Amino acid sequence: MTIEELKRPERLDEDRIEALKALFPEAFLDGRFNAQTLKELLESPAESPVEGGEFYGLTWPGKKQARKVAAMPSRLTLKQLEVVGHKDSPNLMVLGDNLEVIRILQKAYNKSVKLIYIDPPYNTGSDFIYRDDYSIDLNEYLEETGQADAAGRLVTNLRSDGRFHSRWLSMMYARLFAARELLREDGTILVSINDVEFANLKLIMDEIFGEENFITSFIWNNEGNIDQQSKIKVNHEFIMMYSFDAENLKRPAAIDPNIEETSKIFNDAIENTIIKNGPANPPSRITIPAGFPTDFKEGTIKAKQAGYPLIYSDVTVKDYKVTSEFEIESGWSSKNLLSLFINNQFSDIQDSEGKVTTFYLRQTGAIYMRKVRSENQGHVLSVLRNFGTSKQSSNLLKEWGLNFSFPKPIYLIQYLCQVLTSKDSGDIIMDFFAGSGTTAHAVIKQNKSDGGNRQFICVQIPDAYSFEDEEGVLSDITVKRIRLSIEKDGKPEDGFRTFRTAPSNIRKWNHREVDLQNLGNTLFTTVLNENYKTYDVLTELMLLEGFPLDSRVEQSPEFDDVVHVVTHPERSYRLLVCLSTDTLSDTTVEEAAKFPKDTFVCLESSLNDQLKLRLADAVENVKTL
Structure with missing residues (x-):
């Protein structure tokens, strides 16, 4: 583990650039991006090149600069x-x-x-x-x-x-x-x-x-x-x-x-026949096994060879179930779902929208589908x-x-x-x-x-x-x-x-705050602006380190130095910030070492060589200003 200087990113999409480097290192020769190399790597060898290099899209004067901005x-x-x-x-x-x-x-x-x-x-x-x-x-x-x-x-x-x-x-x-x-x-x-x-x-x-x-x-x-x-x-x-x-x-x-309010979309369930005949639904036979549910307790549906659906044998029903296997032919609107329902032993299934779906046979011989409306529908x-x-x-x-x-x-x-x-x-x-x-x-x-x-x-x-x-x-x-x-x-x-x-509250990032005539008194005394407010600096560091503005900020009593601890429910680690200009105490370093996964930020001037070594060994992520 090392100690690094806390820096602002050079560009907002640095993470994506690094991911691109890992995937296509050939496109970053001598540390510079080569768009032509990446283009050649991504092109399919089976595709013909685009004539003139022209692509569909919208362009206008200033678009390139807008991307950079x-x-x-x-x-x-x-x-x-x-x-x-x-x-x-x-x-x-x-x-x-x-x-x-x-x-x-x-x-x-x-x-x-x-x-x-x-x-x-x-x-x-x-x-x-x-x-x-x-x-x-x-x-x-x-x-x-x-x-x-x-x-x-x-x-x-x-x-x-x-x-x-x-x-x-x-x-x-x-x-x-x-x-x-x-x-x-x-x-x-x-x-x-x-x-x-x-x-x-x-x-x-x-x-x-x-x-x-x-x-x-x-x-x-x-x-x-x-x-x-x-x-x-x-x-x-x-x-x-x-x-x-x-x-x-x-x-x-x-x-x-x-x-x-009278619309059927407010109904608890929707029931429709799946008998549907036409060019897009050519007739096909389906075998309905014993045990298939019905909407009537008992009776017999006679075989019929005219008018869809065609039923090839008498169907006997007892206790709201078909007693023996039979074949039925028609065009179907939901044949795949019906097959899934049968293969699932007539248990409830879900359609592509998450609706609980079942099927049953009516006394007319038609098969109906019943969909229960989801609460979130x-x-x-x-x-x-x-x-x-x-x-x-x-x-x-x-x-x-x-x-x-x-x-x-x-x-x-x-x-x-x-x-x-x-x-x-x-x-x-x-x-x-x-x-x-x-x-x-x-x-x-x-x-x-x-x-x-x-x-x-x-x-x-x-x-x-x-x-x-x-x-x-x-x-x-x-x-x-x-x-x-x-x-x-x-x-x-x-x-x-x-x-x-x-x-920014951090002077080194704002060249306008640096007195070029008096570098010794401005650049090397403190990196924080004169009359800075602690909470303002903490806000800036929170944002730089990826902590939302509703994070909890508390001064920890566990440290000898003044250390502010930043936590957020969606962050698995804490941000520890010490803005003391004095050399950090040994107990502060020992306390920070108890949480090696946290991020510890302090002034460069508050660390001597020995403290740097101890912090680098104890804490995974140490950054200095």
Whole structure:
């Protein structure tokens, strides 16, 4: 075991690159990646080469840079601002550029998010979009582009500016690409969009998530949006749905609320004959053994040679069972399931949807199939109707003293949360275009409705906005709405913590903090910024080491030095952090050695050569600042 310096990653997908190196070392000669070599290794020798090297897909000016932007790690961290409601709530509201936040959360929430819902700018020509250039420091970018004022980083994407679609695509591509790694393997992403960029969004999502993982495009019928001057009154929007892996998507348990209560889908069981004749179901004989169940106690079914089903001998029934083997001929709708039922000695079987299935013979000679509806059996339609309107949502916000244009209806997002998450699994729902906070509100309401314990992570850049002659900061609306949602629609245990993006607390990662004229006093005295807050440093280290923000942080009495212990139910090891500038005591090293699988982080200056050797021998993972 060795002691290593704690470093920020050079790129977000370092793990995938290392996996690629292990599989195809030939493609990394002299330490550099050779795309042509990898291409030759992956090509099938039986396939003809693609003429001209052209492939199907969408390209635009700036796409290559968008890929690079998505892979760059953040140099920022998060700083906690306040706790609202219950102090142990895992819910998060983060103020900052959503791409930066996604990067910061990448390690701590990797493969953790069950559902991502976003309602991004639709690129109508008057929307604000994020303009990314991470080749320079964020502060430098704001200064050089003249955007370091109340307007923040957003720019209006006018059609007359040129590259109208390209700017929007680059903005979306980078965020979707980075966000994909946050999704669980059974996770889902939903993106609201209108006709302007629907086709382009479909193509980039096919590329990022795989077209095989496209599930559907919900059509939301926005009933209130018909007072228009356009030639065709557009009263719908789309919600594009992809899974991380479509094979892992479970059948939803929710039922569309528009379905009448008299519908047969609410029946406990469904019974239908499996006699089905036609070109796709040619007649075939089946041998029905003795003991096959019937729906009548006793009697005889006469043999018949006209009209399906054909029965080749009399069938005697006693005690709801066939007494002897007979042959029956027809076209069948579920012949394989019937054979499975017979081979299973007439015991219950399950169909491909998990429904308990049985078969029985009726007195008419027809064979029927009975399916018992699962408690989790849902019925979700791709057209979403009667889920409220943006106007209704705006009116609700006005009642709460908030002004916001075109918020999504809360019932719409609440229903989607019900469809795609489980109430008692602690599922995380993320929205990194949080806007007025509809997604957080929907999670709060749905949890109260079904007693669930879903969590939310919302991200909103704190930019200026104006609406109906009122000006303010958009994220203030988000925070206030979430606070009011908890007060009016939440449970006693609800709450959330607010964070904002902030410069790193670790000086060596921020060249702007280094005084080049006085290196001796700045670079080599301490790696932590002047006037740092211990909790801020702990938050940064938690995120760097993959611990979620709802981890438990305690100062351990077992150590002579001040050591903070970070734990989380989903982590099999602890994170131990000692920020003491003094040399570590012997008892601290001895106590750390009792838990060799933990990660121990301390200042390089607090270790002498002897302590380094002892720690390296005793603890598997030691990192220094």
